[in-house]
Each structure stands twice: as C-alpha cells, then as structure tokens.
Amino acid sequence: MGSKAPIKLPVIGFSQLKTNNPNSLSIWESTKTDVFYALQNYGCFEASSVVSIELQESVNDALKQLFDLPLETKLKNTSETAFHGYVQSPKVPLYESMGIGNPFVPENVDDFTDLMWPNDNPTFRESIKSYSKKLRELDEIVKKMVFESLGLENYSCEQMKSTSYLLKVMKYRALEADESDVGLHTHTDTNIMTILHQDEIGGLEIQMKNDEWVRVKVSPNSFVIVAGETFNVWLNGRLHVPFHRVVMNGNMARYSLGFFSVQRSSVLVKTFYEMVDEEHPLLYKPFDYAEFLKFFYKEGGIQSKFALKTYCGVSNET
Ligand SMILES: O=C(O)CCC(=O)C(=O)O
Numbered sequence: 001m002g003s004k005a006p007i008k009l010p011v012i013g014f015s016q017l018k019t020n021n022p023n024s025l026s027i028w029e030s031t032k033t034d035v036f037y038a039l040q041n042y043g044c045f046e047a048s049s050v051v052s053i054e055l056q057e058s059v060n061d062a063l064k065q066l067f068d069l070p071l072e073t074k075l076k077n078t079s080e081t082a083f084h085g086y087v088q089s090p091k092v093p094l095y096e097s098m099g100i101g102n103p104f105v106p107e108n109v110d111d112f113t114d115l116m117w118p119n120d121n122p123t124f125r126e127s128i129k130s131y132s133k134k135l136r137e138l139d140e141i142v143k144k145m146v147f148e149s150l151g152l153e154n155y156s157c158e159q160m161k162s163t164s165y166l167l168k169v170m171k172y173r174a175l176e177a178d179e180s181d182v183g184l185h186t187h188t189d190t191n192i193m194t195i196l197h198q199d200e201i202g203g204l205e206i207q208m209k210n211d212e213w214v215r216v217k218v219s220p221n222s223f224v225i226v227a228g229e230t231f232n233v234w235l236n237g238r239l240h241v242p243f244h245r246v247v248m249n250g251n252m253a254r255y256s257l258g259f260f261s262v263q264r265s266s267v268l269v270k271t272f273y274e275m276v277d278e279e280h281p282l283l284y285k286p287f288d289y290a291e292f293l294k295f296f297y298k299e300g301g302i303q304s305k306f307a308l309k310t311y312c313g314v315s316n317e318t
Pocket residue numbers: 170184189196197198204244245246256257258
C-alpha cells in the first residue's frame with residue numbers, strides 16, 4: 001500500500017509549559033512556532049510528555065478490560081450521536097469502538113463505568129478521568145497557539161466554549177487468514193482536531209504533503225495530534241489536513257484511542273473573516289456540523305474523499 005517512507009513526524013514536548021519556569025514566555029513562543037509549522041506542513045505532530053507512562057499504561061489496561069466485556073454488555077452503550085455508542089460494521093470488519101462524550105465531566109465517566117461494570121471498576125473510572133483532563137488541556141494549548149500564530153487570539157475563548165469532545169476507544173481484532181490488512185480506510189478527520197494514541201502494535205499511517213505514506217511510530221506515552229477539516233474551514237485552508245488510515249501489522253489485536261474536538265451544532269462552522277483576502281479567497285460556505293454529518297453518513301459522503309468540499313466548498317474557478 002504505497003511507500004512507507006521513514007520520515008519522522010515533528011516531536012513537540014509540552015512538559016516545560018506547565019512549570020513555573022522564568023523562561024515560560026519564551027518556551028511558549030518557541031513551542032507555538034513549532035506547533036504552527038507542524039500543522040501547516042505535516043498536519044500532524046508527535047506530542048510528548050503530556051501524560052506519565054504509568055497513567056498511559058493504566059489506560060491501556062482499562063481499554064483491554066473494556067473490550068473484553070461480553071458483547072451484550074458493550075451493546076448497552078447506545079447513543080443517537082455518531083460514534084458515542086458501540087460501533088461495529090461489516091465495512092470495517094476488524095474495528096469496534098465505543099465513546100464517552102465530554103469525558104472530563106466526572107458524571108459522564110461515572111455513568112459509562114456503571115453501565116459497563118455494575119460492580120464498579122475504580123481503576124477505569126479514575127484513569128479515564130485524569131487522562132481526559134490532560135488531553136483537554138493539551139487540546140486547548142495547541143489551538144490557542146494556532147490562534148495566536150495567526151493573530152486570532154480573540155476567537156480562542158469563544159471557540160473553546162462552542163467545542164464538545166468525544167473520547168473514542170477502538171479495538172482492531174487480529175487478522176484471520178486471507179483477510180485484508182485494512183483496519184480503517186483512508187480518511188481525513190472532519191472534526192476540529194484529534195489527539196490519537198495507539199498501542200505498541202502500531203499501524204497508523206499518515207499521508208504527507210508530497211503524497212508519501214508514513215508509518216507512524218511514536219513513544220509509548222506520546223500522542224499524534226491531527227488537524228481536522230473544521231479547523232481548516234475556520235482558517236480558510238491554512239493547515240494541512242492529512243489523509244490517514246490504519247494498516248494492520250502482524251497478527252495481534254491493536255488498541256487505540258482518539259480525543260476528538262467537535263464544533264457544537266448550535267454554532268455554525270464559519271471561516272474567520274480575517275482569513276479571507278485576495279490571496280486567500282473563501283474556500284467553504286458556513287455550515288452546521290451536525291447537518292454535515294447527516295450528509296456524510298446518509299447520503300454517501302463517507303464514500304467521498306472530499307466530502308466537506310462536496311458539501312459546502314466554494315468554487316473559485318473563473
Ligand atoms: O485507530 C487509529 O489509530 C486511528 C483512528 C482514526 O483515524 C479515527 O478514528 O478517525
């Protein structure tokens with residue numbers, strides 16, 4: 001499946017930002033430069049030093065316990081909202097997923113844990129809560145840095161308030177004889193931004209600007225930050241939104257998770273007017289994210305590699 005160039009994603013550390021370091025301003029500025037460069041040129045980067053190895057291992061164990069539950073228990077997790085309930089589909093036979101909406105709200109994790117483990121699972125409960133808190137902080141820092149890089153800091157607060165989150169946990173079962181090694185088809189993320197973690201099995205592949213596919217291998221407690229289409233609509237195409245996929249590697253089950261930030265449907269996704277000028281003509285008309293998702297899932301958008309362009313792209317040809 002294409003070449004697997006050994007390009008390394010940019011690695012950006014976040015631990016120094018939190019200390020009461022006298023150089024905190026210059027650390028913020030240089031991290032911001034790296035983040036913006038990475039999202040413009042790769043559409044992704046490796047974020048290191050966000051959670052401890054211990055916390056990551058505890059979450060990895062929690063995922064295994066969750067997917068080991070009987071199917072009838074997992075099916076109790078139902079939802080009207082895409083990807084919040086239990087998902088298994090013949091189109092992606094290796095894949096199953098479950099979601100927790102806004103997982104930094106303690107009651108949401110409590111409700112999910114009670115549903116899956118009526119006799120409780122305190123380790124799952126507590127590790128998911130502290131993990132989600134850290135991921136939300138990281139999400140907000142990265143976005144603030146991008147906004148600041150473009151002189152859009154006034155939008156930062158407003159956008160954070162109109163964001164909701166989904167922690168989606170995923171299992172890809174081991175391949176059976178003669179099965180295709182495609183775990184998840186080539187796609188872009190249509191939400192704002194995604195923070196991905198994959199276990200040591202690997203398999204995530206990302207397409208670079210020069211069309212080469214890179215097999216991503218990052219440290220066990222690092223994340224891959226991936227720019228999504230909604231972010232690029234706000235910024236009128238200034239980021240690279242990379243195609244990515246999962247190609248199974250060897251004969252072991254693979255576990256991953258994604259922390260997805262999504263625009264709430266009460267607010268239209270709209271390009272900031274400061275991002276439009278003669279050199280950068282408007283690329284997308286304003287749209288409602290929930291309505292777009294209906295198109296995406298019901299009207300065949302999911303089959304299109306450029307669903308958002310089809311849905312609300314502006315034709316700038318003269
Ligand atoms: O499982 C993974 O590593 C990737 C998942 C992904 O790209 C997605 O859910 O959008």
